[in-house]
Amino acid sequence: MRSAQTRRLVWPLLVLALLVAANAVATPRFLEITVRGGRLYGSLVDILHFGTPLLLISLGMTAVIALRGIDLSVGAVVAVAGAVACTLIESAAEPDSPSAVAGAVAAALAVCALLGLWNGFLVAVLRIQPIVATLILMVAGRGAAQLITGGQITTVRSAPYREIAGGSVATVPVTVIVAAATLLLMWLLVRRTALGLLIEAIGGNAEAGRLAGIRATGLTMAAYTFCGLCAGLAGIIISANTGSADGNNAGLWIELDAILAVVIGGTLLTGGRFSIAGTVLGAIIVQTLSTTVYTMGVPPESTLVFKALVVFGVCLLQSPRFRAQVAAPFRRSGPPRPPSNTATPAPPEEDDVKPEAASIADQEPREVRP
Amino acid sequence: MKKALSAAAAALALAVAATACGGGGEGAQSGGDDPIVLGFSQVGAESGWRTANTESIKQAAKEAGIELKFSDAQQQQQNQIQAIRSFIQQNVDVIAFSPVVESGWDTVLLEAKAAGIPVVLTDRAVETDQKDVYETFLGSDFVEEGRKAGRWLVEEYADTDDQVNIVELQGTTGSAPANDRKEGFAEIIGEHDKFEVVASQSGDFTRSGGQEVMQAFLSSHDDIDVLYAHNDDMALGAIESIEAAGLEPGEDITIISIDGIKDAFRAMADGKINLVVECNPLIGPQLMDLVEKVHAGEEVKPRITVEEGVFTQDEAAEALPDRKY
Incomplete structure (x- = not known):
């Protein structure tokens, strides 16, 4: 089992290596990493930095997909998170105080966890099909984000908020640290406790899992809540990156990228087996693709075709x-x-x-x- | 009472347009002091630009003494067609709308024509094979905006013979503003060999898009002299990346952008943007002027450009308090 899973990762890893190699040839400075303004700087760092939101969402999506579900609402939750955080900071008495920012971020994350819980409730308790249940929030959530921001782009100038995306600890960008911490937390929870086993049991065969005495309802709701929380965190990072909340465009179509990342990583959409390492690889591949398009100068008209071809290649390689x-x-x-x-x-x-x-x-x- | 008046006014419009078609005219009262009734269907409220556009139209209608029937299509063509049909039923004097999409308007435009109600398009054009279904199109000339950006750049770099490396942040691929702003800019700088666009990618008109693409440009190109962004939001995102790279936006890299939103003027007042080409949403007064002319049966040009300016850093601080969007 273990070795089969590792073998599965070989192909995405190969594609990633090819992409990086192609970039290194086309852009000599691609592999260069320097320190600018007390922060690591370079294309590889960019990939990790800008890929963090996608990675976070993909991790949440992995948990949901492993339970044979899917969450289409993550993009809308991203927009809600940014809208709530920015609106609260804007209306705070002292937008520059760290406590005001911490409060706003906590509130935004709480809202997103609730939205995730709502999805889980629809799926696990009301037994609505996941694709339909989360479609509701996908549409309504973006509408709510627009309502919160009044349909405008809310700009915040709060320094501590900007630090969430722009700051660094010992030259490592905060975003990368957030991603690594979430990854570690998820790995510990899932692979160092029985949780992963339970998830695979229910995802693989819900009835057998139930007969074995696993509480599927609670676990499913927890997975969707985790997914909502991850999307919220991604939304905070996206919004902090530019210091603005854009209800219309923040996180638009990111759910598709996330599902793609999960699938490239070898997690089956039919539930059961999942791979956290695979998802990480998948998310990095998707982000590397975007960066490749920008640095290699693929004309915008052919960008989508170029991306599709690479994804097609990965899928072919993964087909035994x-x-x-x-x-x-x-x-x-x-x-x-x-x-x-x-x-x-x-x-x-x-x-x-x-x-x-x-x-x-x-x-x-x-x-x-x- | 109001209905009778507008019916009378519609009868008058019918006579002017000289496309008589059955419709019963109730005893024509002299409508000299009657307010003109304008039915306006807006795209939606998707951006600050659009909101300013709506406000300007409402304000100008009030000032011109024109009765405005306003309808928000919420980005749906279907809603817009319904709104226009209801305007026709209410016998308004003039119909104006910003089409959500370019095509699919023939039927409803012909209905308006049959009812003898003149139509004015604002902001966006429509594609139609029918002739004379609308009086005029009032909107920004995106190509000209690109040209204005190009002309300023040519003048700014008139003294140097060195090569000027330009990176371009395009709008959403395939959209009219993106295509036209690219074309107009390329047309002007193409006349000089020293200007070269070294990279051009789509930032989807968003801040995060502009930021991410600019970051990639900065990592792969050493000597970027000029950034040309198709809208302000992308320029604002790019400024973040330029600062993260340890460069001074506006100093090390000259930044040109289009639209003229308030945040861009703030950045320009701080010296971070060098030039903003205005894409003016405040078309209300011009529109009301046109509505009055069309209603009176005067000839108007089929394409009318919105009055738009160009703002440099010197004017930014002064203009900032007046920016409405």
């Missing part, structure tokens, strides 16, 4: 069947495929646990049968 077919001509045991092979629909993708030779041997007779 595709790898087996590419490898087939180079194997002595596997003769070149007959042309009719390509016309038959591919069987549903299987897990990586099976050795490649076995899977191809398994498929060959299946195609002769009809």
